[in-house]
Amino acid sequence: MRMPQGWRGVRAVNWVGWLVFLAFLGLWEVLSRRSGSLYFPPVTRIVETFVAVWRAQNLSAHVAPSLVRMGEGYGAAALVGTVLGIAMGHWRRLDRFVEPLVEFFRAVPPPALIPFALLTMGIGDASKVFVIAFSSLWPILLNARDGVRNVDQVMIETARMFGHSPREVVTVVVAPATMPQLFAGLRTSLGVAFITMVIAEMVGSTNGLGYFILNAQRLFAVPEMYAGILLLGLLGYLVNGAFERVEGRILGWHRRFRAVQP
Amino acid sequence: MSAVWTRGKGLDRWASILGAVLAWEAVSRTGILPVAFFPPPSRILLALARELGTGEIPRHTLTTLAAYARGLALALAIGVPWGVLLGRVPVIRRASAVLIEMLRPIPSVAIIPVAILLLGIGEEMRFAVACYAAVWPLLFNTMYGVYNADPVLVDSARIFGFARWEVLWRVVVPSALPFITTGVRVSSAVALIVTVTAEMVAGTGGLGFYVKATELGGRVPEMYGGILLLGILGSLLNHLLRVAESQVLGWYRGAMGRAEEVGG
Amino acid sequence: MSRIVLEVVDVSKEFSERQRAALQGVSFSVTEGEFVAIVGPSGCGKSTLLKCVCGLLTPSQGEIRVEGRRVTGPPPGVVLVFQEYNRSLFPWLTVIQNVMLPLRKRKGLTPLDREGLALRMLAAVGLDGFGNHYPWELSGGMQQRVAIARALAFQPRILLMDEPFGSVDALTRMELEDLLLNLWTRFRFTTLLVTHDVDEAIYLADRVLVFSGSPGRVVDDVPVDLPRPRDQITTRSAAAFAALRSRIFREIGSRRPDWVATPPGEGGPR
Numbered sequence: 001m002r003m004p005q006g007w008r009g010v011r012a013v014n015w016v017g018w019l020v021f022l023a024f025l026g027l028w029e030v031l032s033r034r035s036g037s038l039y040f041p042p043v044t045r046i047v048e049t050f051v052a053v054w055r056a057q058n059l060s061a062h063v064a065p066s067l068v069r070m071g072e073g074y075g076a077a078a079l080v081g082t083v084l085g086i087a088m089g090h091w092r093r094l095d096r097f098v099e100p101l102v103e104f105f106r107a108v109p110p111p112a113l114i115p116f117a118l119l120t121m122g123i124g125d126a127s128k129v130f131v132i133a134f135s136s137l138w139p140i141l142l143n144a145r146d147g148v149r150n151v152d153q154v155m156i157e158t159a160r161m162f163g164h165s166p167r168e169v170v171t172v173v174v175a176p177a178t179m180p181q182l183f184a185g186l187r188t189s190l191g192v193a194f195i196t197m198v199i200a201e202m203v204g205s206t207n208g209l210g211y212f213i214l215n216a217q218r219l220f221a222v223p224e225m226y227a228g229i230l231l232l233g234l235l236g237y238l239v240n241g242a243f244e245r246v247e248g249r250i251l252g253w254h255r256r257f258r259a260v261q262p
Numbered sequence: 263m264s265a266v267w268t269r270g271k272g273l274d275r276w277a278s279i280l281g282a283v284l285a286w287e288a289v290s291r292t293g294i295l296p297v298a299f300f301p302p303p304s305r306i307l308l309a310l311a312r313e314l315g316t317g318e319i320p321r322h323t324l325t326t327l328a329a330y331a332r333g334l335a336l337a338l339a340i341g342v343p344w345g346v347l348l349g350r351v352p353v354i355r356r357a358s359a360v361l362i363e364m365l366r367p368i369p370s371v372a373i374i375p376v377a378i379l380l381l382g383i384g385e386e387m388r389f390a391v392a393c394y395a396a397v398w399p400l401l402f403n404t405m406y407g408v409y410n411a412d413p414v415l416v417d418s419a420r421i422f423g424f425a426r427w428e429v430l431w432r433v434v435v436p437s438a439l440p441f442i443t444t445g446v447r448v449s450s451a452v453a454l455i456v457t458v459t460a461e462m463v464a465g466t467g468g469l470g471f472y473v474k475a476t477e478l479g480g481r482v483p484e485m486y487g488g489i490l491l492l493g494i495l496g497s498l499l500n501h502l503l504r505v506a507e508s509q510v511l512g513w514y515r516g517a518m519g520r521a522e523e524v525g526g
Numbered sequence: 527m528s529r530i531v532l533e534v535v536d537v538s539k540e541f542s543e544r545q546r547a548a549l550q551g552v553s554f555s556v557t558e559g560e561f562v563a564i565v566g567p568s569g570c571g572k573s574t575l576l577k578c579v580c581g582l583l584t585p586s587q588g589e590i591r592v593e594g595r596r597v598t599g600p601p602p603g604v605v606l607v608f609q610e611y612n613r614s615l616f617p618w619l620t621v622i623q624n625v626m627l628p629l630r631k632r633k634g635l636t637p638l639d640r641e642g643l644a645l646r647m648l649a650a651v652g653l654d655g656f657g658n659h660y661p662w663e664l665s666g667g668m669q670q671r672v673a674i675a676r677a678l679a680f681q682p683r684i685l686l687m688d689e690p691f692g693s694v695d696a697l698t699r700m701e702l703e704d705l706l707l708n709l710w711t712r713f714r715f716t717t718l719l720v721t722h723d724v725d726e727a728i729y730l731a732d733r734v735l736v737f738s739g740s741p742g743r744v745v746d747d748v749p750v751d752l753p754r755p756r757d758q759i760t761t762r763s764a765a766a767f768a769a770l771r772s773r774i775f776r777e778i779g780s781r782r783p784d785w786v787a788t789p790p791g792e793g794g795p796r
């Protein structure tokens with residue numbers, strides 16, 4: 001199973017694709033200048049604004065807090081999720097007890113929690129970090145649990161047969177075998193954390209990238225709004241890229257393994 | 263995966279939820295945590311019942327559901343055919359690849375301010391944002407499923423003389439169905455999140471708006487009631503989709519299950 | 527009446543991704559009702575040849591004619607049974623629906639006709655009563671039988687089989703071989719079967735085309751003069767069988783892999 005050719009990561013540059021993209025930008029530029037629309041400023045204007053806005057001051061006032069919150073929330077979720085998930089994968093009784101609660105909490109849309117967080121934790125960073133952590137917890141938790149559960153019995157039996165103690169089996173077999181699935185959860189959660197950060201900042205914050213974009217809209221500072229959205233997209237791309245690098249290092253073996261599966 | 267509703271013996275799965283609720287009730291009444299911020303479940307349920315009676319909550323629930331459902335429906339109508347097109351026609355896929363990948367990292371919620379500019383703060387805006395958000399998972403999942411349709415299956419049909427378009431709807435789309443239904447579930451979750459967010463950011467109605475308004479107005483039990491309802495709504499929608507999915511995909515579960523046993 | 531139904535004329539096939547050609551200058555013809563086996567080691571282009579014959583691939587050079595007409599796309603009346611039976615049967619259809627599906631492409635059949643034909647074919651392959659199962663509920667051998675039933679219900683002019691029994695265990699393979707012979711004796715469809723199993727090729731066929739090398743080439747065309755009906759035990763123990771076997775093995779050029787130690791005192795064929 002693979003992503004189509006010409007989509008991602010292919011050696012040859014996708015000339016057609018880039019052409020279409022640039023044509024799209026060109027069209028935007030032309031139509032925008034022609035109509036003088038307030039809501040769709042010309043591409044060049046947006047780029048100008050982007051460069052002007054994202055200087056040190058705004059970066060530290062908005063971008064840094066956003067990333068810090070997201071980092072803290074995601075980190076907390078990763079820690080709790082991994083530990084709890086592995087525990088649930090290991091001890092059936094714990095799993096049976098906790099699972100219904102997990103299933104319910106998981107279904108609560110993250111924005112719904114923001115008023116609760118604001119009420120109980122005030123308007124500071126803690127409320128945002130809490131919401132981010134809470135919503136990104138579940139994919140990690142469930143994947144960690146499933147990863148532990150799904151470790152191939154054959155592999156475990158092989159290790160036991162060769163004389164490994166139960167504890168060694170965990171470090172030698174279970175831990176590495178769980179990694180791919182754990183990382184799948186970590187990756188999903190990264191996306192969730194990112195989105196939740198934006199949501200939390202739009203709904204209940206006075207700084208951060210999400211707040212910036214919304215505020216720009218309120219002030220009808222339209223090019224600034226787009227500049228914010230653009231930066232958000234760029235950050236998303238970079239964060240994802242960074243994650244993939246790390247994953248590639250740790251899970252390089254797994255990628256190559258999957259590649260040769262029939 | 264909606265274990266709350268389907269798995270285990272009746273008592274078993276509700277036991278922990280009931281246990282948690284009772285524990286909360288007990289803790290809340292001891293006053294360890296400020297009651298104003300952490301009211302006991304009994305008070306929350308009472309407030310919820312009251313609000314249901316006045317008709318306020320049902321109204322808001324319907325508002326949210328309307329934006330969600332309309333958005334999801336339109337997203338299906340756009341996302342699936344587009345995904346099939348991208349999955350099947352290499353030229354179009356290559357041509358759109360860069361543009362789509364450029365848009366992809368932008369979270370759908372970031373579009374809310376743009377939507378507000380263009381459509382104001384009413385129903386239309388929320389429906390539009392829900393639709394935008396829901397299109398992407400459907401698009402990608404459908405494309406992936408269509409692209410990865412088993413070539414042996416496609417060849418089998420071609421050998422018997424089926425024309426290209428027949429192969430498409432007799433073979434390619436059915437084999438992509440498991441991916442499409444996954445896309446529907448993901449899209450559903452995203453659509454709900456984005457709808458609720460839109461309601462909170464610039465709301466005139468809906469459960470998101472309700473939760474935010476009650477918090478600002480200091481009506482804490484009502485706020486919890488709203489959150490609870492949103493959780494139930496999310497849970498219920500997910501469960502319904504899973505039930506629908508298993509109806510449509512009974513064959514898929516079996517086929518995959520067998521493949522695992524056989525080791526192939 | 528020995529009408530030629532399939533002609534392969536100087537067919538070569540190259541794939542752009544790989545430097546070497548898969549097939550080189552392959553020529554042979556098949557007469558109506560004949561059972562021809564193609565045998566050769568893995569990777570010598572046998573499957574590629576079959577795919578060209580049934581129109582799923584186009585030869586880089588040369589031409590293939592079915593019933594005198596040039597093959598450009600899947601020719602009507604030519605059917606291929608795949609090695610991967612579990613991937614060629616539609617998992618969302620039941621067994622009977624699978625067998626009936628291609629019949630929609632046959633003109634002049636009412637739904638009732640289609641069903642009747644499908645049921646008869648399922649009975650012919652010994653799967654009476656399994657019509658309402660899903661393919662993946664059946665064992666590997668049974669699934670391949672469904673694929674065969676599906677192919678035969680279509681009443682093809684030419685039946686192509688690509689290592690059809692390669693994925694089943696040895697005992698099931700023998701059953702399926704005999705089933706195939708049984709059906710062929712009844713219906714006498716022209717058959718072209720590709721296999722890497724030399725014994726199977728000799729056991730089933732009237733003629734064995736020996737392929738070798740990469741790119742694939744026909745190195746010999748061996749008539750199989752063994753009496754019919756064939757029997758797993760007696761036919762395979764016949765002296766003639768062993769002679770054919772030796773001949774074909776030599777032509778394929780079987781070698782002992784160099785990482786297997788040669789027992790002392792044995793020169794071995796090299």
